[in-house]
Amino acid sequence: MEYIIPRVVLAGTNSGCGKTTVTCAILQALVNRKLKVGAFKCGPDYIDPMFHSRVIGVKSSNLDLFFFQENTLKYLLAKNGSGRDISVIEGVMGFYDGMSLTTTTASTYEISQVTQSPVVLVVAAKGASLSILATIQGFLNFCPDHQICGVILNQCTATTYSVLEKEIQTRFTGKVQPLGFLPVMPECSLESRHPGLITAAEVQVLREKLQNLSVQAEETINLDGLLALATTSSSISCEAIKLPRQQEPVRIAVARDNAFCFYYEDSLDALREMGAELVPFSPLSDQELPPDIQGLYLGGGYPELHAERLSENNAMRTSVKTALEQGIPCIAECGGFMYLTESISEFPMVGFLPGKSFDAGKLIRFGYVHLKANHDNMLCKSGEEISGHEFHYWDSENHGSSFTSSKASGKSWKCVHATQQLYAGYPCFHFYSNPGFAVNFYNACLKERYRHD
Structure with a gap:
C-alpha cells in the first residue's frame, strides 16, 4: 500500500547538539498553530518520546532498524503518521552514528534512506562561526546520497545567523536551506541524567519551558519552510502488519x-x-x-x-x-x-x-x-x-x-x-x-x- 505522510527528520551532528530541545520547540510551535502533529524517535530511547508525548498530547513512536525489518519500520511510520499535517522524526546520536564506531547500521542516516525522508541537520553553533559551514560541508560530502535538505543552528546569536544564513545559501547554492536558529536559552534547559534526559514528569515547569521554546521557534525558525519541506516527502510503500484479533478480551x-x-x-x-x-x-x-x-x-x-x-x-x-x-x-x-x-x-x-x-x-x-x-x-x-x-x-x-x-x-x-x-x-x-x-x-x-x- 502507498501512504502519503508529510514528514521531516531532525538529525544532529552529535549527541548533545540540542536536537531534542529544537525538536520540542518545533513540536510545541506546530501544535500551537492547531496542526495535527505526529512524533517519532529514531532508536530504542524511551525518554525523548515521553517529551514528545507531553508536548503534542499523543503518543510518540520509535523507528529502529535493529528492532524492525524495513517493511515493519515503514508500516509503523505510515500507521502512526496517518492523518497528520506533519510528522517530526527526531534522530539519535549523530546523523551517521550507527551500532558501532565504524558503521551507519541502524543510524538516523539509514532510517532517512529507508523512508526517503528529507533531513534537517541541527548544528551546535555556540563558540563557532565559519567552522559551522565546514561542519555542514563535511556532512554533505560524507555520504553523497544523504537526504539533508536544511539546517538549523542551535545556540546561535541573531547577528551570527544573519551572516551565516546568506553564506549557507551562497556556498551550497540552494541545495541546503537555512531554516533558522535558536539562541542560548538557559532558562529552558532540559536537564540530563542517564539514560538520557530526565523523565517528562520530573522536569520543572516543563510546560512553561516548552511554551517559551515555542515562542522563540515561531520567531527564529522558519516553520513554514519546514512544513513545505515535509510535503516534498515521497510516499511510503509497505505491507500492513496484521495481528490476530482474539475472540476473547x-x-x-x-x-x-x-x-x-x-x-x-x-x-x-x-x-x-x-x-x-x-x-x-x-x-x-x-x-x-x-x-x-x-x-x-x-x-x-x-x-x-x-x-x-x-x-x-x-x-x-x-x-x-x-x-x-x-x-x-x-x-x-x-x-x-x-x-x-x-x-x-x-x-x-x-x-x-x-x-x-x-x-x-x-x-x-x-x-x-x-x-x-x-x-x-x-x-x-x-x-x-x-x-x-x-x-x-x-x-x-x-x-x-x-x-x-x-x-x-x-x-x-x-x-x-x-x-x-x-x-x-x-x-x-x-x-x-x-x-x-x-x-x-x-x-x-x-x-x-x-x-x-
Missing part, C-alpha cells in the same frame, strides 16, 4: 507511575489491537493490583530512585507476589525485574525472584542485543529470537539463564528468568521485533482467564 495490568514509565507505545497498542484492555496502576501509591486481571506488565523506569516508597507499600508488594505465586502471566523488564527481586539496595521488594539488586557504580550493560531462548517459555519456543537492548547502572545477583543474550561483537551471556508464566530480566524488547511474542503473551493471558472462568 483480556485485562492486563500495566505499571505506570514515576518508578515504572518505560514502555514502547506501539507494543502496548499491539496488545490492544488483539483485544486486550490495558489497566494502569501504580506500585508506588495503589494498595493492590487492579481487580479481574489476567496479565501483568512491569516496564522499566527508575525504581531505584523510589525504592523506599516502593518498599513501604507492603500491601502492593504482597498483592504482586501473591498474583505471581498463583501463576498470573507477567512480563517484567529491567526496572520491573528489579522490583521482583528480594531487594533494591537495602529496601525489600516483592521477593518473588532470588537475589538482590544493587548499584554497580558504573554502566553495566549498554546497547543492542539478540535474545535467544534456551528453553520453551511463555513468549516463545526454544531457539526462537527477538531483538532487544539494555541500559542500566544497577545489577542483580541472579540474572536468570532462560535466554542467551549476544552482541554484534560476539560477546554473549545468560540472562532472564522465564517460565510458562513469566519473562523477567534486564533486556527490554519491542513486540514488533517479533510479533509472535505479543501473540504468545496474549494467549497466556487467555489461558489465565479460562482458568478462572
Whole structure:
C-alpha cells in the first residue's frame, strides 16, 4: 500500500547538539498553530518520546532498524503518521552514528534512506562561526546520497545567523536551506541524567519551558519552510502488519507511575489491537493490583530512585507476589525485574525472584542485543529470537539463564528468568521485533482467564 505522510527528520551532528530541545520547540510551535502533529524517535530511547508525548498530547513512536525489518519500520511510520499535517522524526546520536564506531547500521542516516525522508541537520553553533559551514560541508560530502535538505543552528546569536544564513545559501547554492536558529536559552534547559534526559514528569515547569521554546521557534525558525519541506516527502510503500484479533478480551495490568514509565507505545497498542484492555496502576501509591486481571506488565523506569516508597507499600508488594505465586502471566523488564527481586539496595521488594539488586557504580550493560531462548517459555519456543537492548547502572545477583543474550561483537551471556508464566530480566524488547511474542503473551493471558472462568 502507498501512504502519503508529510514528514521531516531532525538529525544532529552529535549527541548533545540540542536536537531534542529544537525538536520540542518545533513540536510545541506546530501544535500551537492547531496542526495535527505526529512524533517519532529514531532508536530504542524511551525518554525523548515521553517529551514528545507531553508536548503534542499523543503518543510518540520509535523507528529502529535493529528492532524492525524495513517493511515493519515503514508500516509503523505510515500507521502512526496517518492523518497528520506533519510528522517530526527526531534522530539519535549523530546523523551517521550507527551500532558501532565504524558503521551507519541502524543510524538516523539509514532510517532517512529507508523512508526517503528529507533531513534537517541541527548544528551546535555556540563558540563557532565559519567552522559551522565546514561542519555542514563535511556532512554533505560524507555520504553523497544523504537526504539533508536544511539546517538549523542551535545556540546561535541573531547577528551570527544573519551572516551565516546568506553564506549557507551562497556556498551550497540552494541545495541546503537555512531554516533558522535558536539562541542560548538557559532558562529552558532540559536537564540530563542517564539514560538520557530526565523523565517528562520530573522536569520543572516543563510546560512553561516548552511554551517559551515555542515562542522563540515561531520567531527564529522558519516553520513554514519546514512544513513545505515535509510535503516534498515521497510516499511510503509497505505491507500492513496484521495481528490476530482474539475472540476473547483480556485485562492486563500495566505499571505506570514515576518508578515504572518505560514502555514502547506501539507494543502496548499491539496488545490492544488483539483485544486486550490495558489497566494502569501504580506500585508506588495503589494498595493492590487492579481487580479481574489476567496479565501483568512491569516496564522499566527508575525504581531505584523510589525504592523506599516502593518498599513501604507492603500491601502492593504482597498483592504482586501473591498474583505471581498463583501463576498470573507477567512480563517484567529491567526496572520491573528489579522490583521482583528480594531487594533494591537495602529496601525489600516483592521477593518473588532470588537475589538482590544493587548499584554497580558504573554502566553495566549498554546497547543492542539478540535474545535467544534456551528453553520453551511463555513468549516463545526454544531457539526462537527477538531483538532487544539494555541500559542500566544497577545489577542483580541472579540474572536468570532462560535466554542467551549476544552482541554484534560476539560477546554473549545468560540472562532472564522465564517460565510458562513469566519473562523477567534486564533486556527490554519491542513486540514488533517479533510479533509472535505479543501473540504468545496474549494467549497466556487467555489461558489465565479460562482458568478462572
